[in-house]
Amino acid sequence: MTYHLILGDRAYSSWSLRAWLLVDRWDIDADISYVSFLSRDVEAQLERATPSRTVPTLVLADGTPVWDSLAVAETLAEAHPSIWPEDAPARAVARSLAAEMHSGFGALREVCPMNLRVAYQDWDPGDGVAADLRRLERIWDYALDRFGGPWLCGEYSAADAFYTPVAARIAGYGLNVSESAAAYVRAHLEEPSFRAWRALALTEGPDLPWYARSYPQADWPG
Template sequence: MPTLVIANKCYSSWSLRPWLLMKQLGVAFDEVTIPLDLPDTKEKVLKHSPAGKVPILIDGDATVWESIAIMEYVGDALGAPVWPQDRKARAMARSVAAEMHAGFFALRNACPMNLGRKYAQKDRGEAVARDVARFSEIVGQARESFGAGGPFLFGAFSAADAMYAPLVTRLDTYSIPLDAATRAYVDAILSLPAFQEWRSAALKEEWVVDADEVDEEPIENYRKAA
């Protein structure tokens, strides 16, 4: 059985991506958690991968790092349907997944993933607004062209949805206004049983990563409630 090495569920957006995909697609795996921002974090991660970053998938003598590479491996080696079957849908899914990997920096930097808090709506700047608008555009185009088979970007859940799941959590955490179609997609991701399992575990964690705690008073503190 493969092993997925991840970081804190409350904060680790990159860990969430392959974990959510594998869980949602029914791929069995063991997991190892290495908490972020501790004195021995880097040392522990380097024992599993020379890149020094999580997530990492270990399958026998194969070691795979970077979320997209892990997802591709899950499809190639483990036989999971990680991408849409339709060629045009698959091409778009891979394109938007790569766009997520390489972009949306304003939103990612201004609104760190934090499943333990909810913050009030406020203006978070033009660059963040542009990222949100681009995400809504992706949702609209994908859903209109290929979304007839289900509530996700390309109907059935795919690696593209897993790539955008951490962005979805940010939109919810920071109370960012959304159009109806984007809100429906966000709700579909947040209501996934696999995501609910991840979030439940996140709220039980005791680690705090100061760099991912914004200097704002939350309107909800879910970890304290849990």
């Protein structure tokens, strides 16, 4: 089956990155189109494609839209089950991890929107972000210790795709995390699919000023 995957700006759309990783890492046949974030009329651009008018949206062969990232993962997994771990306990943990990312970490998302074109340093993210980081360390360590790595539940799975933008935020905003969490972040920065996505993000489209922050800047890590 060939899918149609509608995505947003590569530099800024964290949910689009998650969906793209699913099709790229598992070599899933998908025609990809992008909506522009420049004019902020994303809903108008998606009016005919999906009732949610959000990205990412996966359109099935019969025209049915799937407009939620977790639903996209589950829909793709019906034909490509290796998106989730084969081992049942690992699969359960991977789904728990992805669901928590899907619904949680609000402070990290609000204070540190994904921006793959710039890196920051030497600023105080506040208590809310710090609490989110400690929670990430705890659940990442649990999964990595239980399943032995190198990814959260052994081999790369949808759970890792869901945490890729989190790793990009930690790296891009110079956030302090434990040694084990930092190693997991580095694995994402070195992962070929993420590197390909970011390379395109650096060259496609203009900088969007509403994503910029006034913090001291640094070189992108890695």
